[in-house]
Amino acid sequence: MRLTVSRLHAQRSGKSVLRDISLSFDKPELIGLIGPNGAGKSTLMRALSGLQSYSGSIQLDGTDLAQYAPQALARQLAFLPQERTVHWALDCEEVVMLGRMPYQSGFGRASVGDHRIVERAMQTMDVLEFSRRSFEQLSGGEQARVLIARVLAQEPDMIIADEPINGLDPAHQISLMKTFRELVAAGRTVLTSLHDLSLASHWCDRIIILEHGDLIADGAVDQVMTPQQIRKVYGVETMAVSTSGRTLIVPTDLAE
Amino acid sequence: MTRLPYPILLSGLALLVAVLFVISIAIGQVWINPASVLLPGAHGYGEADRLILYEIRVPRAVLALLIGATLGLSGAVLQGLLRNPLAEPGLLGISASASLGAVIAIYSGLTAIFAYALPISALAGALIAVLLLRGLAGRSADILTIILSGVALTSLAGALTSLALNMSSNPFAALEIVFWMLGSLADRSWVHVGMALPFILTGMLLLFATARALDALSLGHDAAQSLGVNLQRTNTLAILGTAISVGAATAVSGAIGFVGLIVPHLLRPCVGNKPSRLLAASALGGAAFLLLADISIRVLLPEKDLKLGVVTALIGAPFFLWLLHSVKKRAQV
Structure with a gap:
């Protein structure tokens, strides 16, 4: 899979939110998308998922995103919205089964294969025991895992997740980042936006920084997440902590 | 909780409809045993019984069945589309607007020229209402805005209906106003069935076509779209389907409220x-x-x-209040 973005511009309600963004995703890696509030992270991820109108070009394996039939696109790219609501009290298995929609026709009868894939996805996310439980009854962390299982059931090459760790406790945050790592190890590309700089620096392979709709930096963590860069973009001082061979960036104070 | 398997649930409901249908044609000012008329070689009925059954009761029961199905189905679709259990054609002013369309068709003399003007005009009224609602609520689909818009639409359409009837030189204006606002199946005939049937079936077909998209919408707009659902198409199907079927239903029965609210809510737990x-x-x-x-x-x-609308409102309005209360309580948890 190769997703190429060139000279991307996007507007939301008449305001320019992304300017001249060029990026490329072509190998299994965990990419952290960071930047202050309003930097255009969500818009970029929505554009990459085919949910946002834009000018410029986004190509998936050489074909323009807009040329893809929605179902065909959904088999390659999965989008995990920030909103973690399921509007009706569906059983968790039904929620995960929705991930099979791009593979099903009209009436959406689930095949044996669909059931197997759903079961495997739920196993991966350790939520198989909730199959028959109502989504409503789960805790926030459990719900987040079920929704990721939905994305896995979609069997995409690339997962685009909008602030998936928001509102989760540290244990769930870390377990989610670990899951992303496992997905990458299994050959998938994962792009996730996040606000937690230490988690981003510790778990990601690559960091993309957006600010006011401009692409500020794109590269390996230690090249991109320098104290100067973070101070410039976020207006905070940071401290670099080395632990088990990785460098953690920890915000300490507001910059002068 | 153990649930009835889906095919059994549907068969059970179908059986219930069949039983009620038979009771409905048997009951009235005189009791007629349908079996004695319908079964060949049966005895003990007169020509009068036959007439009452075929010309009055059967069309009435057929209309109750069709219109009830329309209202239940459109309620379920609207709730799925708006992702809220409080949506319903009656509450949202769609039925009242359809009534207005029907009244305009009758008193402008259009129906005298062209019989299908009645359902088409009611359909147009319903369509305008749905489009207005979509426009007012916008993408956010905030349910409070939608319901309040529905309240305003209902009052406006009701007032205009009364106005149209009062302006016409109609000695029965007051009675007619009551009919269009509360709905009734009294004195309906096969003509009405023939008029409504094609529209109701077409509309229901469009509504059924939204099924899978509604499932995906449980996850919200963005997720549904990223699963390959064409939301534009879903919206169009739901809007046209509701307008066509509820419009035609209202054209022959007046505005009957709350069916689309109560029925989906009661059945939702049964279908997981x-x-x-x-x-x-x-x-x-x-x-x-x-x-x-x-x-x-x-x-x-x-x-x-x-x-008829008196009965559905007597059951439905308190039910609505209870539902409102429980939705609010749930939101606070």
């Missing part, structure tokens, strides 16, 4: 809360509910010509 499965169940449930309501007005106050 899955929007697509709720559709067929709500259509059957709506048919059963309206047949039952229509039977009850003939049993409870046979001499009084109680309006």
